[in-house]
Amino acid sequence: METTSALEKVLRGVALTLVVLFFMFPIVWIFLMSFQTNETILSIPPSVIFTPTLENYQALITGKLQTASGTLDIAFMKNLLNSVFLSVSSVAIALVLGVPAAYAFARHKFRGSEDIAFTLLSFRFAPPLLVLLPLTQYFQWMGLSNTYIGLIWVYQLICLPLILWIVRGYFEDISADVEYAYRIAGHSWFATFRKIALPLAGPGIAAAGLLAFIFAWNNFVFALVLASADKQPVTVGALAFVTASGIQYGQIAAAIVLSITPTLALALYAQRYLVEGLSLGAVKG
Amino acid sequence: MSQTALSIKAVDKFYGPIDHGVHAVKTLSMDIQKGEIIALLGSSGCGKTSTLRMIAGFEPVSRGTISLGGREVHMLAPVKRNVAMAFEGYSLYPPLTVRENIAFALKASRLPQAEVDKKVAYVAKLLEIEDILGRYPSSISGGQQQRASLGRALIRDADLHLLDEPMGQLEPQLRALLRGRIKHFIKERGLTAILVTHDQTEANALADRIAVMEGGVLQQFDTPQMIKERPANLFTGTFVGEPPMNVFEASVETSESAVSFGLAGGVKLAYAASDFSPAVRTALAGRKNVVLGIRPYAVRRTEDGVPARVAVNQWLGDQTHIATDFAGATLVLVEHDRTRLAAGETVGIRLDPAALHVFDGASGKAISHGQELA
Numbered sequence: 001m002e003t004t005s006a007l008e009k010v011l012r013g014v015a016l017t018l019v020v021l022f023f024m025f026p027i028v029w030i031f032l033m034s035f036q037t038n039e040t041i042l043s044i045p046p047s048v049i050f051t052p053t054l055e056n057y058q059a060l061i062t063g064k065l066q067t068a069s070g071t072l073d074i075a076f077m078k079n080l081l082n083s084v085f086l087s088v089s090s091v092a093i094a095l096v097l098g099v100p101a102a103y104a105f106a107r108h109k110f111r112g113s114e115d116i117a118f119t120l121l122s123f124r125f126a127p128p129l130l131v132l133l134p135l136t137q138y139f140q141w142m143g144l145s146n147t148y149i150g151l152i153w154v155y156q157l158i159c160l161p162l163i164l165w166i167v168r169g170y171f172e173d174i175s176a177d178v179e180y181a182y183r184i185a186g187h188s189w190f191a192t193f194r195k196i197a198l199p200l201a202g203p204g205i206a207a208a209g210l211l212a213f214i215f216a217w218n219n220f221v222f223a224l225v226l227a228s229a230d231k232q233p234v235t236v237g238a239l240a241f242v243t244a245s246g247i248q249y250g251q252i253a254a255a256i257v258l259s260i261t262p263t264l265a266l267a268l269y270a271q272r273y274l275v276e277g278l279s280l281g282a283v284k285g
Numbered sequence: 286m287s288q289t290a291l292s293i294k295a296v297d298k299f300y301g302p303i304d305h306g307v308h309a310v311k312t313l314s315m316d317i318q319k320g321e322i323i324a325l326l327g328s329s330g331c332g333k334t335s336t337l338r339m340i341a342g343f344e345p346v347s348r349g350t351i352s353l354g355g356r357e358v359h360m361l362a363p364v365k366r367n368v369a370m371a372f373e374g375y376s377l378y379p380p381l382t383v384r385e386n387i388a389f390a391l392k393a394s395r396l397p398q399a400e401v402d403k404k405v406a407y408v409a410k411l412l413e414i415e416d417i418l419g420r421y422p423s424s425i426s427g428g429q430q431q432r433a434s435l436g437r438a439l440i441r442d443a444d445l446h447l448l449d450e451p452m453g454q455l456e457p458q459l460r461a462l463l464r465g466r467i468k469h470f471i472k473e474r475g476l477t478a479i480l481v482t483h484d485q486t487e488a489n490a491l492a493d494r495i496a497v498m499e500g501g502v503l504q505q506f507d508t509p510q511m512i513k514e515r516p517a518n519l520f521t522g523t524f525v526g527e528p529p530m531n532v533f534e535a536s537v538e539t540s541e542s543a544v545s546f547g548l549a550g551g552v553k554l555a556y557a558a559s560d561f562s563p564a565v566r567t568a569l570a571g572r573k574n575v576v577l578g579i580r581p582y583a584v585r586r587t588e589d590g591v592p593a594r595v596a597v598n599q600w601l602g603d604q605t606h607i608a609t610d611f612a613g614a615t616l617v618l619v620e621h622d623r624t625r626l627a628a629g630e631t632v633g634i635r636l637d638p639a640a641l642h643v644f645d646g647a648s649g650k651a652i653s654h655g656q657e658l659a
Contacts, residue, residue: 175374175376177375177376178376178377180341180343180363180376181378183363184363184366184369184370185369185392187364187393188362199380200379
C-alpha cells in the first residue's frame, strides 16, 4: 500500500467532489424542479430558494392536469404501471429463455452454435425504426398491435440478446471442472445446472437482468408505434405533458422522479449481489 | 484371483471431426486389475488427461470401448459410471466449506450424518487438513485446496478413483508423506485408482504399474522396475529415470570374437563376443545403426577407460553428478561419494556391457538390455 500525503488526499477529495457534482447535478435539479410550479421554474434568474409544492405529484397521481386552458386527463399512473408490467414480464421471459440458452452456448459447442448466437446478437444491429414498419404491418395482420403480448414479444429484441451474451460470458468463466465434480458425484446435468451453474453465475444473471430491465424501461420507439394510450409506458406517456398551452416542466420533472424510482431501487438492491459476485470470482488457485 | 476393474479397448480420441481432428489418443488398449494403482505418466499434451476424462465421461470416446467391472460405460453419463475424481484445478464448490465440500461427495450415498462425519474426520486427518475444515475454498492456499479436492475423491466408495495430478501443488516434504498415506489408504480398502502425473517419482512411489504415454500412444505399460530396467523403446528409456539415460548414436560391427560400437568423434567401444548372449549378437549382426543407452548410475570410471573431459561437476549433498564431453555428446555419471574433479580434467569412462541398452536406430525400439533380448 502506497502512502499518500495530506495534499494528495485533499486533491483527491476535491476531484471526487467535482465529478460527483457534475454527474449528480441534473438529477438534483430535476428533483428540485419537481417541487416547483412552472412559473418559478421559468423565472430568470433561476433560484434554489422557493416554496415547495406537491402540486405536480398531486396532478400526476390524481390524473388531472391543470393548465392555463383548463383541466386535462392524463394517464400517468396507468403508464407507470404499464412500464412496470411490460419491463418485468419482458425481463422475466428473457431470463427464462435466455439463461438456459446462454448455458447451452457456453458449455456445448454444436454445429452452428456460434451462428445462432451471432444471429441473436444481430437483432441489436439494425436501428429499431428499420424493423418497425414491417413489424407494424405484421402485428396488424396477426392482431398483436396494441396488446401487451405483442409489446412483450417486441421487447425480447432488446432483452434477449443482452441477457444471452452477458450471461454466456459468466457461464464460460465458471470452471467446467466444478460442474464435472458435481456430476461425477452422482448428479444429473440438470441438477448441476440448477445447483452449481445458476448460483455461481447468479451475480452475472442479476447484472444482465438489471441492464435488460433498464433498457426495456427506457424504450420509447417500439411502444410509441405499437401501443395506444392505454398500453403505453411512461416514456411515451411523458409526451402528454407537451400540451397546447405549453410544456409542463414541473410535471415532467415529477414524472421523471417517479419513473426513475423503480430502476434506482432495483439497482440499489441488486448492487449487493453484484459485489458478492466479485468476491466469488476470487476463488482461484 | 484378480479381476479386471477397467478395460480400455482400442480407444481413439479426436478433438474435432473423427479422422480429421486433433488425434489426442491413438488406439489405446489397457486392462487394469481390481485393487491396482496405475500411473499414467507422460509430458504435457501426451493424451493422459484426455484418457482420464474419457474414463470419467467428460469427453466422448471417438472410437473403441471402455468397460468398468464388465459393463460398457463409454456411452453412459458420468453420473451412471460410479467413478470418483480429483481434479487438477481442484474444482471445489465456492459457497461450501472444506468440510461440506468433502462430505458433499457422500450426499448421493445417503449415509447417516454420524457416519459421514466420521469419514470426513478420517480423510481430513489423513490429508492433514483438519484445521481448515471450517474454512471456505477462497480463503485457503492452493495446496490446501488440492488436498480438499483429493479428500473429496478419496472419501467416495467408487469402482474407480481417478486422480489428476493430485499432489502437484504440495511442498516436497508433505508430498512424500502423503504419498505413503494415500497408497496405504487405497491398498487397505482395495480401491482401484488411476493417477495422472508427469512426476516420475510420484508414479514410481505410488503405482503398481506405470503406463508411459507420448504423442497419444501408449509406449509401455509395466511395473516401475521393468520400465526402468527394460524400457521398451528409446522414449521410455530417456523419459523415465533421473538424471536421464545417456544416449549415443552408434554403428555396430559384430564378428566371431568381438562386438564393437563406433560412436561419433572416432570413439570405439570394443567388447568381447562373450559379453553378449548369442541371441543378442544375432540380433545385432544384421544392423548398421543403433542407439546405445546407459543409465548415469551404471557408468564407471576406470584408469584405462575411454577418455572424456569433465564439463561440470555438481555435488548435490548426497551424490555427485559429473557431466562429461564424451563422443561428441554429453555423458552424465552419478557417484555417491563427493568427487574432487575440476572442469577440464580428463577421466576414463567404462560402459559396462551388462548395463547397455541397445535401441534400433530408426524406430527406437529396444533390441537388447545387457545380456538379454528385449
